[in-house]
Structure formats: C-alpha cells, structure tokens
Amino acid sequence: MNLNHSRPVKDPNPILGNGLVTSKDIAAGEVIVRINEPFLIVVEKAALEQVCSYCLAEAGAYPLKKCVGCQKVRYCNSTCQQADWKLIHKSECSLFRKLPDTPPTPVRALYQALRRKLPIEQNSTSISPQEHHFEELKKDQKRRDEILLQARAAVEFSKSPISKIDDVTKFMCLLATNAFRATLPDDSPVGLCFEPVLALANHSCSPNAFIMFDGRCVSLIALSSIKNEESIFISYVDFTQSRDLRQAELRHRYFFECKCKKCTIDDSAYHTFQKSSAIQLPKMELFCPRESLSKHADTRITTIEHISQDIRALRPAITKFYSRQENMKSSTSPSDYLKFLKGSLSELTILKSHQIFALPPYPTILDEVYLTYIDTNHLISALSLLLFIFLNCDVYNWPQPNHPARVTRLFTIARLLKYAASLEQSIFAQTLPFVPREVFERIDFIDAVQAILILVNELAPLSHGKDTRFVKQVEEELKEAEEVQRLRGGAGKLLQEWQGNDAANFDGVKIAARIFDNLKNLAGFAMEVVESQSL
Numbered sequence: 303m304n305l306n307h308s309r310p311v312k313d314p315n316p317i318l319g320n321g322l323v324t325s326k327d328i329a330a331g332e333v334i335v336r337i338n339e340p341f342l343i344v345v346e347k348a349a350l351e352q353v354c355s356y357c358l359a360e361a362g363a364y365p366l367k368k369c370v371g372c373q374k375v376r377y378c379n380s381t382c383q384q385a386d387w388k389l390i391h392k393s394e395c396s397l398f399r400k401l402p403d404t405p406p407t408p409v410r411a412l413y414q415a416l417r418r419k420l421p422i423e424q425n426s427t428s429i430s431p432q433e434h435h436f437e438e439l440k441k442d443q444k445r446r447d448e449i450l451l452q453a454r455a456a457v458e459f460s461k462s463p464i465s466k467i468d469d470v471t472k473f474m475c476l477l478a479t480n481a482f483r484a485t486l487p488d489d490s491p492v493g494l495c496f497e498p499v500l501a502l503a504n505h506s507c508s509p510n511a512f513i514m515f516d517g518r519c520v521s522l523i524a525l526s527s528i529k530n531e532e533s534i535f536i537s538y539v540d541f542t543q544s545r546d547l548r549q550a551e552l553r554h555r556y557f558f559e560c561k562c563k564k565c566t567i568d569d570s571a572y573h574t575f576q577k578s579s580a581i582q583l584p585k586m587e588l589f590c591p592r593e594s595l596s597k598h599a600d601t602r603i604t605t606i607e608h609i610s611q612d613i614r615a616l617r618p619a620i621t622k623f624y625s626r627q628e629n630m631k632s633s634t635s636p637s638d639y640l641k642f643l644k645g646s647l648s649e650l651t652i653l654k655s656h657q658i659f660a661l662p663p664y665p666t667i668l669d670e671v672y673l674t675y676i677d678t679n680h681l682i683s684a685l686s687l688l689l690f691i692f693l694n695c696d697v698y699n700w701p702q703p704n705h706p707a708r709v710t711r712l713f714t715i716a717r718l719l720k721y722a723a724s725l726e727q728s729i730f731a732q733t734l735p736f737v738p739r740e741v742f743e744r745i746d747f748i749d750a751v752q753a754i755l756i757l758v759n760e761l762a763p764l765s766h767g768k769d770t771r772f773v774k775q776v777e778e779e780l781k782e783a784e785e786v787q788r789l790r791g792g793a794g795k796l797l798q799e800w801q802g803n804d805a806a807n808f809d810g811v812k813i814a815a816r817i818f819d820n821l822k823n824l825a826g827f828a829m830e831v832v833e834s835q836s837l
Contacts, residue, residue, distance in 0.1 A: 305336040308522070308534060310502050321504045321533055328528040330581045331704045331764025334511060335522040340497040342420065343484055343518055344411045347404050349492040350375055355391070356382035357517045358484060358492060359771070372398035393417045397459055405455065407494050411477060412456030412470060422473040435479050438557045449474045479556055484515050487772035488710045495520055505556070506535035507548055507564040508574060514706060516770040523767060525702050526579050535562075542571065542699040544662045547624075570606055571660040571698040572599040578701035581764070585757055585800075586703050588811070589818045595697055605656050612652050613661070619649040620663055631670070636678050637837045643671050644832065654829070657694075665695040671832055682725075682733050683835045685718040689821055690828030704764035712761070713776065716754040720783075723747035736834045737827045745820045749793050752783040753817045756801045 308322045328334055345355045353360055355375035366376035369383070372395045377383040387395075394414070398404065405413070415422050440446050453471040457464065477494070480501040484493030500513060500522055511534050514521045528534065539551045545568050552560050564574060576599050580592070606613065623646045630642045646667050647654070653664050668691050675684035692711050700708045722730075722745075730742040758776050766772040787794020793813045800810030 304338055305333060306499070307334050308499075310499075311533075319504075320502050322499075322502045323531050323533050324528050325530065327530050328524045330524055330526050330702065332524050333521050333767055334524055334528075334534065335499060336519065336767075337497055337499065337521075338519045340495050340500075340518070340520050342411060342415055342497075343493055343495040343520075344407060344414060345375070345484075345493045346407045346491065347410070350404065353486075353492050354378040354382050356386035356389070358486075358515070359517060360486060369395060371395045374398045374404055390414050390418060405459065406452065408474060408477060409452045409455045409459070411481075411494050411496070412453065412474060413460050415473065416456060416460035416462045416466070416470070423469045435475055435557050439475050439478065445478075449478065482513055482520070484520070486515075487706075487766055487770075487775075488714075489707065503534050503536045505538040505552070505560060506562040507537060507539075507541040507545075507560060508562060508578075509535045509537045509541065511536050512706065514766055514770075516767060516772070521767050523765075525705060526581075542662065542665065544620075547662075570603070571695075572602045572606070575599045575698045575701045576603070580702045581704060583703055583760060585760055585814070588815050589757060589821075590693065590697050590703070599698065602656075602658055602660075606658060606661070609652065609656065616650060616652070619646070622646075623649075623663055623667070627670070636674055640671065640674050640837055643667055643674070647671075647832070659694040660698040665691065665699060668695065668832075674837075675835070678837050680733075680835060680837070681718060681721050682730060683831050685715070685722060686734070686737070686824050686831050687828045688715055688718065689825035693822060693825050704761055706765040709758060709761045709765040712754055712758045713779075716751055716758060716779065719747050719751045719754060723751060734827075734831060734835070736830050737824075741820075741824055741827060745824065746793070746817070748783070748786060748790065749797065749813065750817050750821060752780070752787055752794060752797050753814050755780040755783055756797065756814075759801070 307325050307328060309325050311321050311323050312319070324334060343358075345353055345358065351366075354366060354377050356377060359378050361376075362378070364378075366378055367383075369375045369377070369391065375386070375391065375394075375398075377386065383391075394410070394417070397413070404410075439449060450471060453467060453474045456462075456474075457467055457470055462470070477496055481494050481496045482500070483491040484495045485491050495515070497520055500520065503511065503522065510526050510528050510532075511522055511524050513536060514523050522534070522536070538556055539548050541548065541564070545565055549560060549565065552558060563569070567573070569577070576596065582592070626642070627646075630639055634642070647664075650664055650667075653659065653661055659665065659668070668687065672684055672687045672691060675681070675687065688711065692708070692715065696708050696711055702708075727739075727742060730737070731739050755776065759780050762770075762773045762776045784794060784798060787797070796810040796813055798810075800814055
C-alpha cells in the first residue's frame with residue numbers, strides 16, 4: 303500500500319527551488335513516502351542476467367528463467383513473467399528479437415514510457431514541477447548528441463510520431479537529472495527509476511533521509527528525526543567524498559553548487575559526526591559506544607586543525623590517486639592493483655600516523671583493498687580489514703547507525719564471520735602468520751555471527767524498511783545461527799536472551815561485550831594485514 307507523509311513546496315531559495323517537507327513528525331527509520339509502483343522503473347542492461355525483470359529479485363536457490371522469445375530478460379517465476387508481459391514485455395520482446403543487441407538503458411526507459419503511453423509531456427501534471435535542465439545539457443555537445451540520438455532511437459523503436467521528439471528529448475533530460483538508480487539491499491545498482499514525487503526531494507551533503515528500494519517498491523526513509531513541515535533532504539552524490547569531488551559532480555550532473563552547511567564550512571567526517579543526531583540503541587552501544595567515538599572525534603578534529611597545512615600538502619597525491627584509480631582497476635592484474643593501492647596509502651602516511659582514517663580518500667582506498675581481497679578469495683584478510691573500516695571510517699562517515707550503508711556492512715561482516723567459523727584454527731595461522739595466534743583463539747566465530755546478526759536484525763527495519771526482502775533475509779540468517787547454537791549449547795541461549803531484552807540477562811551482555819572486544823582486537827591488526835598480505 304502506498305504511503306505519503308510529505309507534501310511539495312516551492313522554496314524561496316532559488317538554488318533549492320521545488321522541494322518536499324514532512325506533513326507530520328517523523329522518527330528516525332520511519333518511512334516518509336512509499337510507492338509500490340513508481341512512474342517508471344527499468345532493469346539496467348548490465349543487470350538483465352542478474353535480476354528478475356519485473357520484481358528485481360536476485361537469482362536465489364533456483365536460477366532465473368529466460369524469456370523464451372527474446373532470450374534477453376529473465377524472471378524468477380511465471381507470475382512475474384506474466385505481469386511484465388502485460389505491462390510492457392509483449393511489445394518489448396518483439397523489438398529485442400529484431401535488434402542485434404539490447405538497447406541502452408535510457409533508450410529502453412524512453413521506449414517503455416512511450417509504449418505504455420505515460421504522460422511525459424512537459425505540461426503534464428505528473429512531471430511539470432521537475433527541472434529538465436534542457437538548456438544546460440545542450441551546452442555540452444557530447445551529452446547533447448547522445449541524448450538526441452537516444453531520443454530518436456526511442457521514437458523510432460516505439461513507432462511514435464516524430465512530432466513527439468521534443469517532448470521525448472526533454473523527458474530524456476529529465477531522466478538524466480532526476481532519475482534514481484534502483485538498487486539491491488547492498489546498494490548494487492540494477493535499474494533506473496523515475497518517480498516524480500521523490501524527485502522533488504532536495505539535496506544536502508548532510509541528508510536527513512534516503513531512498514531505499516525493495517524490488518519495484520521505492521521508499522523515502524528518515525535517516526534522523528524530522529519535525530512536521532521540515533524540509534526533506536537526500537544526497538544526490540556520495541557525501542563521504544571530499545567537498546571538491548562532491549561539488550564537481552553536482553555541477554556536472556545537476557547544474558548547481560551546493561550551499562549546505564557541510565560544504566560552506568568544509569566539515570570533515572569527524573565534524574559531521576559531532577553535529578549529527580542519532581538514535582540510541584543499547585546493543586549497538588556495546589560495539590560502537592557513542593561517547594568514546596565522540597571523544598575520538600574531538601581529538602581528531604584538534605589534530606586536523608594542528609596539521610592542516612600538512613593535509614593540504616597531500617592534494618597532489620590525492621589528485622594522482624583519483625586520476626589513475628579507475629584505469630588501474632580495469633587494466634591491471636589484482637596483484638598490480640593492490641600494489642597501486644598500497645602505494646597510494648603510503649603517500650598518505652600522515653593520516654595513518656595521526657589515526658585520521660575517515661578523511662577522504664583513505665576510506666576509499668581501504669575499501670578498494672578490501673574488495674581486492676574479496677575478489678581474490680583472501681576472505682580472512684577481508685574480514686579483518688572490513689572490521690577496521692567499519693570501526694574507524696564508517697561510524698564517522700555515516701554517523702547514524704541506521705544508515706543502510708552501515709547496516710549492510712555489518713551484515714557482510716556477519717557473513718565473513720560465518721565463513722571463518724567453518725575453518726580450522728590452524729588455517730588462520732597459515733593465512734595470516736603476522737597476526738598473533740591468540741587473537742583468533744579468543745574469538746568464538748559462531749558466537750560472533752549470532753551477536754553481529756542480532757545487531758543487524760535490530761537495525762534492518764530502520765535502514766531498509768519493515769517486512770522487506772532484506773529484513774527477511776536477516777531473520778533467516780539469524781534463525782540459522784540460533785539453530786546451530788541450540789545444537790552446540792553454550793552462549794547461544796544467553797545471547798538470545800540479550801536480544802530479547804538488553805537488561806534481562808547480565809551474562810548475555812557480558813558475552814556480547816567480550817565478543818565485540820575480541821572483534822575489535824582483530825580489527826586492530828588490519829594495517830599489518832594490509833602491509834604484509836600479498837596475493
């Protein structure tokens with residue numbers, strides 16, 4: 303069922319223009335807007351083999367089934383196949399069979415809009431408040447030519463009258479600046495979505511809300527509490543990046559310069575953390591106590607002020623990293639890419655020596671190292687590093703514990719712990735000989751899986767929405783962990799009691815605290831892992 307606790311407004315600030323405000327007080331984690339069938343949602347060309355073309359579900363225990371006609375799209379079951387056939391694929395299927403290759407995602411989106419006779423005209427009440435930035439896009443010849451080519455292709459493929467080309471072109475511009483990337487729960491992009499109601503939400507680099515997809519359903523969820531009639535802000539870009547990168551992307555893609563407080567003052571992640579409001583969750587406090595994080599942030603802020611000149615001197619090294627990173631990732635071997643990443647870290651030694659790990663591009667580089675470990679199956683190294691990233695970068699870059707990026711990180715940590723639980727103790731010494739044996743011996747990995755999943759289970763309804771696929775997946779993983787614990791005895795029952803009531807069982811609290819301390823100890827060796835681990 304659709305839900306809407308917002309209303310559109312015309313902001314007197316010319317930079318903001320149209321916007322959304324809440325129509326009631328909203329709590330952190332509460333759904334502000336939920337739309338089960340957005341105006342337009344299309345699976346990306348690159349994800350056609352990965353997700354169901356109707357419900358956007360990933361392939362599970364059983365593979366997705368190809369459409370027998372075009373062999374291009376896939377479905378998880380006959381119900382989805384029939385629904386998509388009725389919606390658009392009856393028309394699209396015959397087109398796919400005629401063409402040598404699948405059209406680009408924007409062309410398919412325009413084609414579907416035209417064939418479904420969606421109201422895309424600029425005087426339509428559905429889209430009239432949106433800015434299409436047609437004149438700005440015309441100034442960029444490469445983008446203009448691409449948009450015109452795609453618009454003509456959509457008109458031709460859909461057999462629409464050529465008189466529609468102006469409206470189609472402007473709608474294409476509208477998609478370029480107002481559409482969302484439809485994503486899986488872990489934020490992997492799988493589609494393009496345009497929903498006029500949600501597109502009215504303005505940008506801030508310190509957002510109070512975020513967009514979340516659950517299949518075709520799209521929601522606007524509060525990141526922090528929002529008062530009645532207060533403006534709703536989402537971030538159009540990765541707000542953990544530096545101000546220069548954020549501003550450059552906003553100017554290029556959205557044609558405005560952000561004047562939010564974070565940009566005006568150029569706050570670091572530590573400043574943002576100190577200014578943020580976050581829901582208080584006693585269980586999460588055992589793992590990431592707000593008071594100690596705040597003290598650490600204060601110290602880092604003071605340090606940044608003292609060495610500001612040295613940090614400014616890092617700009618050439620940072621520029622060099624960003625200019626080479628994509629090319630190195632795509633054109634070199636994992637081993638060479640890892641060497642490049644380690645070299646980039648070595649040029650930022652001053653950040654490491656002062657423990658300023660949340661300052662960009664340090665988290666980006668560490669994340670790329672972690673992903674390289676994942677891709678090359680160095681999963682224990684990945685576990686140690688991901689714990690470090692979560693505890694030293696993520697908690698400051700995403701201050702609210704219910705931010706989906708933080709929650710999916712925790713879920714990934716639980717899955718890596720589950721893998722570690724399947725290994726013999728001797729494997730750890732062989733894999734990471736530079737980490738003391740007792741570090742691993744102190745960790746009961748099965749207990750750790752259960753403890754981390756308890757945290758994720760509490761946070762998931764606030765980060766991804768109640769009764770969503772992700773929430774159900776977490777619940778299933780937790781039930782599996784509880785069953786394993788039931789069979790082996792020990793701490794599982796006490797942890798389950800702690801899950802039900804924070805104060806019900808002091809022994810459960812002590813066990814959880816010990817588990818988290820041991821995981822932090824493992825995270826403390828992450829930099830040794832990065833320096834010593836080779837592929």
